[in-house]
Amino acid sequence: MSVWEFMDYVSASGQNRILDWYEAQELEAQVAFDQTVYALRRIRDWHGRWQIKPLTKTHAGLWQVRFKIGRAENEIKYRPVGIVTRDARVSPTGQFVLLLGCQKKLGQYSPPAAFDEALELKRDFEAGRGDLYEHF
């Protein structure tokens, strides 16, 4: 009973950054990401859910999917980024476009300018460049 569809943004040059990121992750992170996405697909109103949050200020318009693995100094916070292109609260189904993956360890993001890059991908998508592929 999915109320949201998750899509991968594939740039005009054919790069699927979310898939590239996913495939570079350890199995544990892949599974945790999949479960987070499966859970979010079933939740119509993401308001207040900690698994996804809107970014603010200079990165407003972007959303980060959130999960973490490990504890203390081994903790990695995963923050794949995307945009809401159709809100499930006002449509029968919502659509969320995954732009790229990133993670944070000891306060350092990887890639370091992930959110700026995501904004560029957002602009490309909104300009009609690139394609959307079903994430699952």
Add this chain to the structure above:
Amino acid sequence: MNISSLWKRFRSRKYRHAFVEAQLKRGVPTQIRTMRLKRCWTQKELAQKCDLEQGTISRIENPDYGQLSFETVLAVARGFDCAFIGRFVPFSQLRTLVEDSPERDDLVPTFEQEDAEITSYTEFSEEAVKGSIAVPVQSVVNIHPPRRPLLPSRRCGDLDQGKLAVV
């Protein structure tokens, strides 16, 4: 019948068992936190209802804690006044649970809430059968009482963070 992408991933033994492990170790803490917030309870309030320490609630709500015991889970079930069933199932059932179950399944009502709903349904049906509620006889078997939300719809605490933009 389409083979879902999750099922295709399950064809990897390593993946499917990692998924099962994560479903339990990450899924249960996530559900505890979701249910607590839906009830507008603080960790302290849930701890009191479960007869546990607040620190224990904090730990078991962490998806990376990974050391949940049955004893603690059962204490939480008592606190929420709901059931917890741990049982072995085929992977097809796990797939259905992950892909097809509605959101409502995560928002488990208490026994009292369920009991009120079942009682109201039964009374409504009985009244309808007796004829004190005017409904066509042939439709009695299909009668459903007005649905009441099983959980409070108000928002509170952490649930007020963030707003979903309409694009």
